[in-house]
Amino acid sequence: MTIFSKIIKGEIPSYKIAENEHFYAFLDIFPLVQGHTLIVPKVETDKFFDVDDQLLAEWLLFAKPIARAIEQAIPCNRVGMSVVGLEVPHAHMHLIPINSADDLNFTRQKLKLSQEEFKAIQEKITSGL
Numbered sequence: 001m002t003i004f005s006k007i008i009k010g011e012i013p014s015y016k017i018a019e020n021e022h023f024y025a026f027l028d029i030f031p032l033v034q035g036h037t038l039i040v041p042k043v044e045t046d047k048f049f050d051v052d053d054q055l056l057a058e059w060l061l062f063a064k065p066i067a068r069a070i071e072q073a074i075p076c077n078r079v080g081m082s083v084v085g086l087e088v089p090h091a092h093m094h095l096i097p098i099n100s101a102d103d104l105n106f107t108r109q110k111l112k113l114s115q116e117e118f119k120a121i122q123e124k125i126t127s128g129l
Contacts, residue, residue: 002090004040015122017069018129022055023062027118027125028094030110033103034121035074037095039063048083048091059093067095069128073121080104 006012008024015027017037028036041059045051051059067079076097082104083093096104113121 002044002088004038004088004090004092005044008040008042015118017122017125018062018066020062022058025062025066025095027122029118031113032106032108032110033074033076033097034111034113034117035070035076035097035125037066037070037125038092039066039095040090040092045091046085046089048085048093051091063093063095065129066125069125070095070097072128073124082106 003012004024007014007026017025017027019025021042023039023041025037025039028038039059039062041051041055043055063081067081070079074097077099080096080098080103081093082096083091084106085091098104102108
């Protein structure tokens with residue numbers, strides 16, 4: 001069982017943004033920028049392009065209102081999307097508020113936010129959904 005499956009089951013706490021029967025969205029606890037959100041399918045699949053075609057299409061539709069809510073909550077030029085998939089063997093999508101392509105550079109140092117900061121960001125984003 002991956003760390004993401006444990007988060008989905010509530011065994012590990014998270015800052016949930018949205019959920020439906022197929023997907024779970026939550027704030028990345030090692031964010032590149034404030035508002036950095038992960039979306040994972042509830043079915044464990046290692047690689048993004050191994051996800052069932054129908055589920056892959058639904059994933060983008062699930063992500064769309066979340067991206068819009070992030071854009072409203074966090075000052076940015078747009079919300080970028082990235083799929084890297086090297087750290088956790090559970091397909092996942094990153095939605096990241098960006099102002100330049102460098103904002104999607106995963107080799108950059110991650111932010112260290114307090115619990116209060118995470119909760120405030122969570123509230124800003126979820127209030128836009």
